[in-house]
Structure formats: C-alpha cells, structure tokens
Amino acid sequence: MVLLSAAIAVYALVPLGYVVTETISAGWDTVTTLIFRPRVGELLGNTIALVLISVPLCVLLGVAGAWLVERTSLRGHKAWALLLAAPLAIPAFVNSYAWVSAIPSLAGIFSGVLISTLSYFPLVYIPVAATLSRLDPALEQSAASLGLGPWHRFFRVVLPQLRLAITGGALLVSLHLLSEYGAFAMIRFDTFTTAIYEQFQSTFNGAAANMLASVLVFFCLLLLLAESRTRGNVRYARVGSGAQARATRLALRHFQWPAQLFLAALTLLAFGLPLYFVARWIVQGGASIWQRAELLPALLQTLGYGVSGALATTLLAFPLAVLAVRYSGWLSRVLEGANYISSSMPGIVVALAFVTLSVHWLPTIYQTAFLLVAAYVLLFMPRSLVNLRAGLAQAPVQLEEAARALGKPPLLAFLRVTLPLTAPAAAGGAALVFLGVVNELTATLLLSPNGTNTLATEFWALSSEIDYAGAAPYALLMIALSAPMAYLLFSQSKKAAGQ
Amino acid sequence: MVKLRLKSTATLAIALTTTLVLSACGGASNSAASGSDSDGIVVYNAQHEELTKAWADAFTKETGIKVTLRSGDDSALSNQLIQEGKNSPADVFLTENSPAMTQVEKAGLFADVNQDTVAQVPEAYRPSTNKWTGIAARSTVFAYNKNKISADQLPKSIMDLATDQWKGRWGASPSGADFQAIVSAMLELKGKDATSAWLRSMKSNSKAYKGNSTAMKAVNSGEIDGAIIYHYYYFGDQAKTGENSKNVSLEYFKNQDPGAFVSLSGGGVLSSSKHQKQAQEFLKFITGKTGQGILQTGTSFEYPVASDVAANTKLTPLNELDAPQVDPAKLNSQQVTDLMTQAGLL
Amino acid sequence: MSAEIAASTDRHLEIAGATKAFGSTEVLKGVDLAVAKGGTTAIVGPSGSGKTTLLRIIAGFEAPDQGSVSLKNSVVADAETWVPAHRRQVGYVAQDGALFPHLTVAQNVAFGLNRRGKAAGARVKELLEMVSMDYAYAKRHPHELSGGQQQRVALARALAREPELMLLDEPFSALDAGLRTATRRAVAKTLAATGVTTILVTHDQAEALSFADQVAVMRDGRLAQIGNPFVVYTRPADRATAEFLGDAVILDAWLEGSLALCSLGGIPVRRPPAQGRVQLMLRPEQIRIAEGGPIRGRVVETDYFGPETTVRIQLDPLPIDPAKPVDPHQPKGGEIIAIRHWNAMLARPGNELALRVVGEGVAFPYQ
Incomplete structure (x- = not known):
C-alpha cells in the first residue's frame, strides 16, 4: 500500500516535473526571450489584478452571506443558505455565456472580476457558513460578558476563528481564477491560462506555451506557500461531545430589508441571470436545438467519463487517505504535500504535460480514454481525498482490529467494517469529482480520444461559433448534472465542519 | 444476519459490475477512436466542423466507410501531427488555410495525392509537389x-x-x-x-x-x-x-x-496512414462533384476550387476578387x- | 528439566524477550511473561509504559521486533512464525468497546459467528444474557446504548467465538466511577463463569489489584514485578512500583540485620537488600494511632473525606541509641508522613499523637 501511495504521489508530480524540465531544457536564452517580454507582463498584470480584486470580493460576499444566514435574524435564512450555494451549479463558462448574452460588449478586467466573483464566492461562503454554524457560541457569550459589542465580537472573536475557512476558500478561489479558461476567453480577458491555450492553438506544445505554463505554475506554488503561511499551526478545535448551546441571532431590525435586498440581488446576478439566459436561448432555439445528433453521445460520454473519473479517483485516493489518517509520519506528509501541489496545477498545464509525455513516450495510451481519465484523477484527487479522510476518521482502525480479533482476515475486516463506514464520504468525494469532470474543459479539449465530445467541449465549440441557441441545451444539461452535486457539497460541508 | 450478508454482497457486486461495464466501454471507445481495427478513417479536421461533417456523412453514405473527426485549429493539429510522427492515428488532414499543410509537407508526413484527385483540381489551387491539394477557398x-x-x-x-x-x-x-x-x-x-x-x-x-x-x-x-x-x-x-x-x-x-x-484550404493523406485507399478516396470525394457541390449549395459559403463547380450565387466570383498571387508553398506559419x-x- | 516442562503445560500464554520499537522509540525493552490457563492477569502501568503495545502483540495486531509469543505452547510470533490476529482464537475488547456503529447490537454480537439465521439468533440471545443485557436491546444501534452497556455488548461479541484467551484493553476507563465498579464486577463474574484466561490492561492500580489473580507491573518498557496482588502490593520490588500501586510512606532508615531503625522505631524487614542506610517503605494503613508509647508525632494538617481523614504528622527525630556509636550516615529522622484515620476528632492540627506500626516494612537500597 505504501508503494502504491508513493507511486500515486510521484504520478501527482508529473506536471510539475514536466514544466520544470521543459524550462530547463529550453535553455536560458529561450527562457528569457519568452518570459521577459511585454506580453507576459500584460498577462501578469491581468492575472494579479484579477486575483487581487476578485479574491477579496469573494471573501467579502462569502463571509457577509454566511454571517447573515447563520448569525442574524434574517427571514427565510434556511432558503437563503441554499440559494447562496446554488451558483456552484453553474459552470463559470456558462455564467460567462449568459452574461455575454445579456451584455454583448462585456470584456476586460472588470467583466472578468464580475463573472469570477459571481461564480466563485460560494467557495468561500460554504466553508465559512459551515464553520460559523459549528462555532461554539460560548466564546461569543464570554466576549459579550467581557463588554464587547456585536461588531467587536465579530471582528475580535468570530473572524479570527474563521481564518482557516476563509484562507482555505480564498486559496480555492485563487486557484480557480488561475486555471479558468472558458469564462475568460468568452469575454476577451487574457490570463495565463487563456494565453497558454492560444499558444497551444497555434503551436500545439511550443516553447512559448511551456514558458507561460512555468510562470503560471510558479504563481500557483506561490499561492500555496502564502496560504500555508497564513494558516500557520492553527488547529480546528475539537467539538465537545456535550450538546452545544444554540447561537443567539443578532436582530437585524431595520436592516432586515437591506439584507434581503442584498441577498436577492446577489442570487439574481449569480444564479438567476444565467438560468434566465439559458432558458431564453432554449425557448428561442425551439425544438431544432435538441435534434443535434451530437447531443445524446455528448451526454453519454460525459456521464461515462464522469463516472469512471469518479470511480478511478476514489479507488486511488483510498490508499493515500488510509496512509494519511492511520500512519502519520514523514512519508504520509510527503505524499500529502505532493498531492497538495498537484491539486494546484491548472488543467491546461496537466493536459500539456500529458499530451507531450504520451505522444513521445507512451504512444499506446496517447489519445485514449485511459489518458483522459488519468488526467482527471490527477486534477480531482484532492476532492476525493479530503472527503475520504474525513470518512476514515469516522472509522477508526480499532474497529477493524476488533473485526480481526473476531476471526475476520484483514481484507474482509476492511470490507465489512471500514468500507461501509467510509462509503458515504467516498460517495461524497466521488460526486465532487464527477462534478469536476462534467465541467472540465481544457484538459478534455487537449486529451480526449478522437471522436469524443463531452457536454463541455460541445458547448464550447458551439458558443465559440456564437451559436448560443445551439449551445443552450448543453448548458442546461451541465447545470442539471451539477445541481445535485452542488447540493451534496453544501449538505456535506455542514457535517464535515469541525473536522 | 442474512440480510446483512446480502447487503454487503450486493454492494460488492454493484461495484464490480460498474467497473467491468466501464472498462468495457473504455475499451470500446478506444478501438472506435483509434480506428485501427475497422475500415474507418480518422480525419484531423481544422475545417469548420459542420462542413466536414456534411462531407463525411455524404462520403459514408456513398462508400460505407466510417469517418471519425478530431477537430482543432490548423496549427495545433499540424504541430500535433509532427509530434505524433509515424505513430499518428490520423489518416487525413484537412485545414482551413494552407500554411499548416505546408508545415506538415515539409516534415515529410504526406503521401502523394492520387492522380484522379490531382486531375480534378486546377493547377492554381494545388501545390506543384502534389503532396496535398486545395479543397476550398x-x-x-x-x-x-x-x-x-x-x-x-x-x-x-x-x-x-x-x-x-x-x-x-x-x-x-x-x-x-x-x-x-x-x-x-x-x-x-x-x-x-x-x-x-x-x-x-x-x-x-x-x-x-x-x-x-x-x-x-x-x-x-x-x-x-x-x-x-x-x-x-x-x-x-x-x-x-x-x-x-x-x-x-x-x-x-x-x-x-x-x-x-484568398486563402486555400487544404487536404492531404498522411503517409503513416494504414488506410491509404480509403483516405485517398475521401480526398477524391471532397474534391469531386459531390464534395464541391456541398460548398456550392450548403451553408458553409466557402468557394469551391475543383471539378468546375461554381460558387454559391450569393458570393462574388473568385476571379473578380483581384487577389494577390501567392505561392502556398511559401507561406511560413x-x-x-x-x-x-x-x-x-x- | 522435567519439572519445567510440567510447569509449562498449563501455561496458556508465554512471552519471551519481546521487544518493540516505533521509529527510534523503544516501547518494549525485553518482556517475559507467562500466564496460567484460566487465570486472570492484570498488566498495570502508567501511560506510556508499553502495556497496550504488549497487549496488541498478544492479540496479533503488532509483531514483536525480537522475542517470541506462544499460545498453548505453540509459537504464534517469533522471527520465523507469524499467526495473524484472526487465526489466534483470542477475544479482544477495546477501550471504548469498538462496536461497529453501522450494525445493531445483535449484528455486532453475531459478527464473529459462523452460524446464521436462527442458530445465530439463539446464540446472540444467550450471549446477551451472559452479560446481563436484555434481549430488547438487540435491535438498537451502539449510539443508543450507555457506555457500560456498550462495553458489555463488546464483551458478548468477543465471547461469541468462545475464545480461550480474552484480552481487555482498559475496557472500563471510559466509564464514570460508579458504573466502572459495577461493570468491572459484572465482567469479572462473566469471565469467571466461562473460565476463559483473561489479560486486562489498565493504568488503574485498584482495578488491577481487585480484578486479577496475577498482577504484572509494567514500567518503561519492562515488567518491574509479577506476582499475586497481595504480594506486589505489600512487597513491591522497588520504590517506583511501591508508589505506583498505592500510597506509600517512605522513611530514611538504618538497617542492621533484619531490623530497620527509623523515626517510627525499629521495624522488622523481610529479606533485607542491604545493610546500613536504606529507604523503608510502609503502607499508611500499617501505621496506627496508639494509646501511648515511645513513638510520637504532632499533627500538622488534616484532610477530611467523610469516612476517613488524611492526617499529616510531623514525626519526632530519630531516637538515637546512646549505647551505640553514631554513624555519620545514620539518618536523623523527623519526616512528615501521611496516614489515614477514621476519627477526625482525634487528629486536630497541633495534637500530639502516639503511633505504632503493624507488620513488616520493605527496605530499598538508599539512592
């Protein structure tokens, strides 16, 4: 098992290794001419500005939403809690498509900020809301008894405890911003990822694409470092076994309507607008848009890749999770680190690495479903791993030992005790991987076998030809597949908080 | 107790069958994709997908030969072909513009275009080397x-x-x-x-x-x-x-x-193709009366270049455009x- | 030779020279232990002493680095042999019971059974009765049971396969005080009725002394002492063992022959380890308040506990015999000791008391 895990970890570092070797083998001259040029500066400016503006906005919206829903007398807070997580069901590039339908001239940095903020703020909202709902109100009550007013309590007691949730969410948002292609390409906003894809269109895997990838990877690693620095050594507090007092909700009084208005506007822009425009195109397109011969194969292939990606990822994540939970040592730390790094690699970099490596060294798997699923495994492993770890924590090794003492060989003990106990968490992780595969665009475009189209790539092909009506059924199907997964993520986060 | 055993057995069974079905699916799509064990051909297609699909459907209808498309952009696909070299699964390469064709030709990856096809295309719309041919403009x-x-x-x-x-x-x-x-x-x-x-x-x-x-x-x-x-x-x-x-x-x-x-869209047959006959047939088909007719009557509105098929009447005729004379072989992508x-x- | 073989035939478990290290931490440093068939052994020691690791090695969850483990005279673990846990016919009850949360009580108990259907149902009922659990609980899930009930179900589950050796890993430590004693009694009774050889690991010396007919004191990866509860309590092998097993009064003493001279007078010592300066150990209950006599002390402080009072007494300095020359190393005495007494009225701070000692003391070499 250790060997298998080590193999998986080495595998996880393939894209990083690819970028590093390409950069080194390109030679210093090529590197300098391709990296230190105005275009890279421009992309750098765009990317940095995007991260610097969108991430704080996402944090602001996410924390404000979570706080309103969890800690105030907001009317209908249960419905709002779900609605604020709903934008997760809309892939960012579908969101972009809807906004371009609404305002065709949308372009540039502020459109990028608008769309990415609306698409990604739930990534902050969900963990913060989950943590808030689990936070022991006794702390706030003690603070109140020490004479702190509501605002001071929020900033001095509550906010510091949300730090992990906020930095974690912010990291996720940043990584999404760095790796998003479709949403930004549609509004003519150039980031490293869109530029790499353009280079790919012109040169397949030319040196310029690789150099841009190395800068992008450098950025991702920088973000990881920054996040682990701010996270520090803080640990989640263990939730006591005793019943926890309910938090008192702050009375909103005359802020009730402004709060309702704010949430309504946010939900309308992030969720209502995309839904409306997808629906509008579907109505305009009429019956003919459903008669495309590619629609059904695309749906089936998406489902096939989604399911096999989810299964393969979950199966391979199992030994890693077991190792991480049950044997803490340098090895499991290294494994986890490797996985952490690979999770930050944008799909375009992973795809570029896989295309190049397979075409030269492994022609037998080149352009096969196997290679694409292998890329999915690498891209979405952390989603599965995080869930499995939480699940395994619910199935302590003592239970398996008890089964062995009752005469069950180790494998049977695992199958009859640990597996059923971990199953819900594994299913949750698998659902998230499925969600990722359904909405994946860049790696699928580069790696898919001949004749393969998924909902995402078909949607992309049609919307690139500005056949917005033709693309609408694909958007609708993606939303329909994503919605249950987003709901699952939302409900799981409530349970997993505190672990 | 019995119920419990049934339950765990069922879980295992479901897991196993899913894996089997999936691997079977994977295998099936693999073989279909590579096209090596059937008589179908793989076309690396940089032309508009709608146009190539119209060509492919008509071709399959006439000959029974299946066509699998991999769509992409001219240069991405030409560079991809060069990287794939002899291992390329592609049989035919179609582009929107000629520079990508020239690039693949220079890499020595094209087979000669069949004489029947060459005979259908006027000299102005094909390179003198006959390693590929114009298919539209x-x-x-x-x-x-x-x-x-x-x-x-x-x-x-x-x-x-x-x-x-x-x-x-x-x-x-x-x-x-x-x-x-x-x-x-x-x-x-x-x-x-x-x-x-x-x-x-x-x-x-x-x-x-x-x-x-x-x-x-x-x-x-x-x-x-x-x-x-x-x-x-x-x-x-x-x-x-x-x-x-x-x-x-x-x-x-x-x-x-x-x-x-005026940019020439090109088509060529890869020398590494294991379906030379079918691939050449496809090229001949799209430069023939039926293939060029699809350009005339279809929704692509590209100019036909071969088999004396006239352009769609809505278009300004090619010879009135006073285009510059450019040797496609000299275009450097x-x-x-x-x-x-x-x-x-x- | 023949005597040794005869002695080993009724040995159920034998461990010889077992060592175990996790990374650079040596957890077991060479442990030898023999447990007789049908006996009850408590392995007791402070946390980190290696007792749980020893139990896990017996169960087959860990392999010893060196040494061997034999069950009923056949080796189950040494350099060549390894019998995994599920083939050792050993019952095991974990600290928190380790009931499978996704199964009901009945399913938990039936987990190790090879029977199915009605036969299994009857056996489950029988087992639940054995641990005094009502059959009505059979359909419940573990989280619907109290801690004591969970432990009893865990025991029933472990008994289901009729193991010949039962291992209990601090099974009562998670229970609160009242429940703990009751559960311990119930478990002891059940185990005694089945005649299964039992090994209990605990850090609670009272539990070890009351539960077992053999106590093995473990400290720092070694067995410090093995013996019946009375012997290890009254005649501990060293000071640390003495203090671990219960309250101890330690006095500086001067040993001549088998008589130790200390602040409490001359105390007989069995098997003196040395002569001259030693440390003398007495259990507080050996020191009684007397009507009168030469040994005197003054009450410094008292702690009232209801049935008993802890009395701290400043002893008078050692009465030196003028007939003998004073050795420069001879202790001066005058320590403060703590004893217990039932009568709080007798022991008021400032009171002068006469004391006497019952029984023998234990002497340890002076450190």
Whole structure:
C-alpha cells in the first residue's frame, strides 16, 4: 500500500516535473526571450489584478452571506443558505455565456472580476457558513460578558476563528481564477491560462506555451506557500461531545430589508441571470436545438467519463487517505504535500504535460480514454481525498482490529467494517469529482480520444461559433448534472465542519 | 444476519459490475477512436466542423466507410501531427488555410495525392509537389458596420489599419489560423520588417477577439467599426437569422492587396496512414462533384476550387476578387507565430 | 528439566524477550511473561509504559521486533512464525468497546459467528444474557446504548467465538466511577463463569489489584514485578512500583540485620537488600494511632473525606541509641508522613499523637 501511495504521489508530480524540465531544457536564452517580454507582463498584470480584486470580493460576499444566514435574524435564512450555494451549479463558462448574452460588449478586467466573483464566492461562503454554524457560541457569550459589542465580537472573536475557512476558500478561489479558461476567453480577458491555450492553438506544445505554463505554475506554488503561511499551526478545535448551546441571532431590525435586498440581488446576478439566459436561448432555439445528433453521445460520454473519473479517483485516493489518517509520519506528509501541489496545477498545464509525455513516450495510451481519465484523477484527487479522510476518521482502525480479533482476515475486516463506514464520504468525494469532470474543459479539449465530445467541449465549440441557441441545451444539461452535486457539497460541508 | 450478508454482497457486486461495464466501454471507445481495427478513417479536421461533417456523412453514405473527426485549429493539429510522427492515428488532414499543410509537407508526413484527385483540381489551387491539394477557398474581407462608416471612409489597404486613424476602431482574431494565414501572405508580399511593424501597431490599434464570428458580432453591435475576417462568416450568418450581421457590410480590398488574400484550404493523406485507399478516396470525394457541390449549395459559403463547380450565387466570383498571387508553398506559419509572439499578440 | 516442562503445560500464554520499537522509540525493552490457563492477569502501568503495545502483540495486531509469543505452547510470533490476529482464537475488547456503529447490537454480537439465521439468533440471545443485557436491546444501534452497556455488548461479541484467551484493553476507563465498579464486577463474574484466561490492561492500580489473580507491573518498557496482588502490593520490588500501586510512606532508615531503625522505631524487614542506610517503605494503613508509647508525632494538617481523614504528622527525630556509636550516615529522622484515620476528632492540627506500626516494612537500597 505504501508503494502504491508513493507511486500515486510521484504520478501527482508529473506536471510539475514536466514544466520544470521543459524550462530547463529550453535553455536560458529561450527562457528569457519568452518570459521577459511585454506580453507576459500584460498577462501578469491581468492575472494579479484579477486575483487581487476578485479574491477579496469573494471573501467579502462569502463571509457577509454566511454571517447573515447563520448569525442574524434574517427571514427565510434556511432558503437563503441554499440559494447562496446554488451558483456552484453553474459552470463559470456558462455564467460567462449568459452574461455575454445579456451584455454583448462585456470584456476586460472588470467583466472578468464580475463573472469570477459571481461564480466563485460560494467557495468561500460554504466553508465559512459551515464553520460559523459549528462555532461554539460560548466564546461569543464570554466576549459579550467581557463588554464587547456585536461588531467587536465579530471582528475580535468570530473572524479570527474563521481564518482557516476563509484562507482555505480564498486559496480555492485563487486557484480557480488561475486555471479558468472558458469564462475568460468568452469575454476577451487574457490570463495565463487563456494565453497558454492560444499558444497551444497555434503551436500545439511550443516553447512559448511551456514558458507561460512555468510562470503560471510558479504563481500557483506561490499561492500555496502564502496560504500555508497564513494558516500557520492553527488547529480546528475539537467539538465537545456535550450538546452545544444554540447561537443567539443578532436582530437585524431595520436592516432586515437591506439584507434581503442584498441577498436577492446577489442570487439574481449569480444564479438567476444565467438560468434566465439559458432558458431564453432554449425557448428561442425551439425544438431544432435538441435534434443535434451530437447531443445524446455528448451526454453519454460525459456521464461515462464522469463516472469512471469518479470511480478511478476514489479507488486511488483510498490508499493515500488510509496512509494519511492511520500512519502519520514523514512519508504520509510527503505524499500529502505532493498531492497538495498537484491539486494546484491548472488543467491546461496537466493536459500539456500529458499530451507531450504520451505522444513521445507512451504512444499506446496517447489519445485514449485511459489518458483522459488519468488526467482527471490527477486534477480531482484532492476532492476525493479530503472527503475520504474525513470518512476514515469516522472509522477508526480499532474497529477493524476488533473485526480481526473476531476471526475476520484483514481484507474482509476492511470490507465489512471500514468500507461501509467510509462509503458515504467516498460517495461524497466521488460526486465532487464527477462534478469536476462534467465541467472540465481544457484538459478534455487537449486529451480526449478522437471522436469524443463531452457536454463541455460541445458547448464550447458551439458558443465559440456564437451559436448560443445551439449551445443552450448543453448548458442546461451541465447545470442539471451539477445541481445535485452542488447540493451534496453544501449538505456535506455542514457535517464535515469541525473536522 | 442474512440480510446483512446480502447487503454487503450486493454492494460488492454493484461495484464490480460498474467497473467491468466501464472498462468495457473504455475499451470500446478506444478501438472506435483509434480506428485501427475497422475500415474507418480518422480525419484531423481544422475545417469548420459542420462542413466536414456534411462531407463525411455524404462520403459514408456513398462508400460505407466510417469517418471519425478530431477537430482543432490548423496549427495545433499540424504541430500535433509532427509530434505524433509515424505513430499518428490520423489518416487525413484537412485545414482551413494552407500554411499548416505546408508545415506538415515539409516534415515529410504526406503521401502523394492520387492522380484522379490531382486531375480534378486546377493547377492554381494545388501545390506543384502534389503532396496535398486545395479543397476550398476563402477570401479576406474587411467587415464594417455600415451605420458607423460610409464606403468612402473605408481603408484602401489592409496596411492602412496600422495608422493612428484606425486606433481602437478595428478588431480581429489573432489567435486563429485564419488571421495568421493572412499575416503569412502579408509576410510573403511585404517582407518581414513591414509585417513586424504592422503587427506591432496592430497590438495597440486593434481589439483581439476569440474567433471571427465574435469579431463580426462586435462589428454588428458597433463595439468596433470593422474587423479583418473571412467572407463566409457574413454569408453564413445572413443565411441563418442575420442577427449578428444585420449592420455589417463587406469590403474586398482587391488590387492584389495583402488584404485581398484568398486563402486555400487544404487536404492531404498522411503517409503513416494504414488506410491509404480509403483516405485517398475521401480526398477524391471532397474534391469531386459531390464534395464541391456541398460548398456550392450548403451553408458553409466557402468557394469551391475543383471539378468546375461554381460558387454559391450569393458570393462574388473568385476571379473578380483581384487577389494577390501567392505561392502556398511559401507561406511560413512558424515565422508568423514567432512574429506575433514578439508583437505580444500571442 | 522435567519439572519445567510440567510447569509449562498449563501455561496458556508465554512471552519471551519481546521487544518493540516505533521509529527510534523503544516501547518494549525485553518482556517475559507467562500466564496460567484460566487465570486472570492484570498488566498495570502508567501511560506510556508499553502495556497496550504488549497487549496488541498478544492479540496479533503488532509483531514483536525480537522475542517470541506462544499460545498453548505453540509459537504464534517469533522471527520465523507469524499467526495473524484472526487465526489466534483470542477475544479482544477495546477501550471504548469498538462496536461497529453501522450494525445493531445483535449484528455486532453475531459478527464473529459462523452460524446464521436462527442458530445465530439463539446464540446472540444467550450471549446477551451472559452479560446481563436484555434481549430488547438487540435491535438498537451502539449510539443508543450507555457506555457500560456498550462495553458489555463488546464483551458478548468477543465471547461469541468462545475464545480461550480474552484480552481487555482498559475496557472500563471510559466509564464514570460508579458504573466502572459495577461493570468491572459484572465482567469479572462473566469471565469467571466461562473460565476463559483473561489479560486486562489498565493504568488503574485498584482495578488491577481487585480484578486479577496475577498482577504484572509494567514500567518503561519492562515488567518491574509479577506476582499475586497481595504480594506486589505489600512487597513491591522497588520504590517506583511501591508508589505506583498505592500510597506509600517512605522513611530514611538504618538497617542492621533484619531490623530497620527509623523515626517510627525499629521495624522488622523481610529479606533485607542491604545493610546500613536504606529507604523503608510502609503502607499508611500499617501505621496506627496508639494509646501511648515511645513513638510520637504532632499533627500538622488534616484532610477530611467523610469516612476517613488524611492526617499529616510531623514525626519526632530519630531516637538515637546512646549505647551505640553514631554513624555519620545514620539518618536523623523527623519526616512528615501521611496516614489515614477514621476519627477526625482525634487528629486536630497541633495534637500530639502516639503511633505504632503493624507488620513488616520493605527496605530499598538508599539512592
């Protein structure tokens, strides 16, 4: 098992290794001419500005939403809690498509900020809301008894405890911003990822694409470092076994309507607008848009890749999770680190690495479903791993030992005790991987076998030809597949908080 | 107890069958994709998917030979073919523009085009080497918003767009192979320095769109006054709803201007193909009466180049466009990409 | 030779020279232990002493680095042999019971059974009765049971396969005080009824002394002492063992022959380890308040506990015999000791008391 895990970890570092070797083998001259040029500066400016503006906005919206829903007398807070997580069901590039339908001239940095903020703020909202709902109100009550007013309590007691949730969410948002292609390409906003894809269109895997990838990877690693620095050594507090007092909700009084208005506007822009425009195109397109011969194969292939990606990822994540939970040592730390790094690699970099490596060294798997699923495994492993770890924590090794003492060989003990106990968490992780595969665009475009189209790539092909009506059924199907997964993520986060 | 055992057995069974079914699916799609164990052919297709699908469907109907498409852009696919080399699963390569064909030809990856096919295509629309052939043609145009500029305000040459007068007023899709083909013609006609200078001013003068359709849509909405695109985007949209082109008019530069460049779409058979016969047949089919007829009557609005098929009557005939004479073999895509990368357009 | 073989035939478990290290931490440093068939052994020691690791090695969850483990005279673990846990016929009850949360009580108990259907149901009922659990609980899930009930179900589950050796890993430590004693009694009774050889690991010396007929004191990866509860309590092998097993009064003493001279007078010592200066250990209950006598002390402080009072007494300095020359190393005495007494009225701070000692003391070499 250790060997298998080590193999998986080495595998996880393939894209990083690819970028590093390409950069080194390109030679210093090529590197300098391709990296230190105005275009890279421009992309750098765009990317940095995007991260610097969108991430704080996402944090602001996410924390404000979570706080309103969890800690105030907001009317209908249960419905709002779900609605604020709903934008997760809309892939960012579908969101972009809807906004371009609404305002065709949308372009540039502020459109990028608008769309990415609306698409990604739930990534902050969900963990913060989950943590808030689990936070022991006794702390706030003690603070109140020490004479702190509501605002001071929020900033001095509550906010510091949300730090992990906020930095974690912010990291996720940043990584999404760095790796998003479709949403930004549609509004003519150039980031490293869109530029790499353009280079790919012109040169397949030319040196310029690789150099841009190395800068992008450098950025991702920088973000990881920054996040682990701010996270520090803080640990989640263990939730006591005793019943926890309910938090008192702050009375909103005359802020009730402004709060309702704010949430309504946010939900309308992030969720209502995309839904409306997808629906509008579907109505305009009429019956003919459903008669495309590619629609059904695309749906089936998406489902096939989604399911096999989810299964393969979950199966391979199992030994890693077991190792991480049950044997803490340098090895499991290294494994986890490797996985952490690979999770930050944008799909375009992973795809570029896989295309190049397979075409030269492994022609037998080149352009096969196997290679694409292998890329999915690498891209979405952390989603599965995080869930499995939480699940395994619910199935302590003592239970398996008890089964062995009752005469069950180790494998049977695992199958009859640990597996059923971990199953819900594994299913949750698998659902998230499925969600990722359904909405994946860049790696699928580069790696898919001949004749393969998924909902995402078909949607992309049609919307690139500005056949917005033709693309609408694909958007609708993606939303329909994503919605249950987003709901699952939302409900799981409530349970997993505190672990 | 019994129930419990049943339950766990069922779970295992479900897991196992799912895995089996999936691996079976994977195997099936693999073999279909590689096309090696059937008589079907794999076409690396940079042409508009709709057009190639129309060709492929008609071809399959006539011959029974299945066609699997891998779609992409000219240069991505040509570079991909070069990297794949002898291992390439591709049998046929179709492009929108000729530079990518030339690139693959230089890499020595094409087989000779069959004499039957060569005989169907006039000399002007194929390279002298006969390693590939023209399959269709398209003309560069300046698409402008007729509500914003009048005919006398139009640029006389594509080179005029580099002047300050046009700053911020025009657009193109520089990452696309179409535009890069136009630049390669400019490079051939005007030389490296002039082209490089033009590209640099383009970086500051123009707006970059992803795709010609999007650029035309921006012209239509008045976001920009004009765009360098190919002619058929306009006619294609007009034939549908006209929603993205109702305010658009086309200007042909003529006068053998680089901006009057007529780009040749190419097709060739890979020498590594294990289905030489079927692949050659496909090439012959699309340059034949039926294949070229699809260009005449279909919705692609590209110019037919072979088998004496006339263009769609809505189009200005090819011989009236006064296009510059450019030898397709001399168009250099690599240098174009380098120049555009240097200019910061890529 | 023949005597040794005869002695080993009724040995159920034998561990010889077992060592175990986790990374650079040596957890077991060479442990030898023999447990007789049908006996009850408590392995007791402070946390980190290696007792749980020893139990896990017996169960087959860990392999010893060196040494061997034999069950009923056949080796189950040494350098060549390894019998995994599920083939050792050993019952095991974990600290928190380790009931499978996804199964009901009945399913938990039936987990190790090879029977199915009605036969299994009858056996489950029988087992639940054995641990005094009502059959009505059979359909419940573990989280619907109290801690004591969970432990009893865990025991029933472990008994289901009729193991010949039962291992209990601190099974009562998670229970609160009242429940703990009751559960311990119930478990002890059940185990005694089945006649299974039992090994209990605990850090609670009272539990070890009351539960087992053999106590093995473990400290720092070694067995410090093995013997019956009375012997290890009254005659501990060293000071640390003495203090671990219960309250101890330690006095500086001067040993001559088998008589130790200290602040409490001359105390007989069995098997003196040395002569001259030693440390003398007495259990507080050996020191009684007397009507009168030469040994005197003054009450410094008292702690009232209801049935008993802890009395801290400042002893008078050592009465030195003028007939003998004073050795420079001879202790001066005058320590403060703590004893217990039932009568709080007798022991008021400042009171002068006469004391006497019952029984023998244990002497340890002076450190």
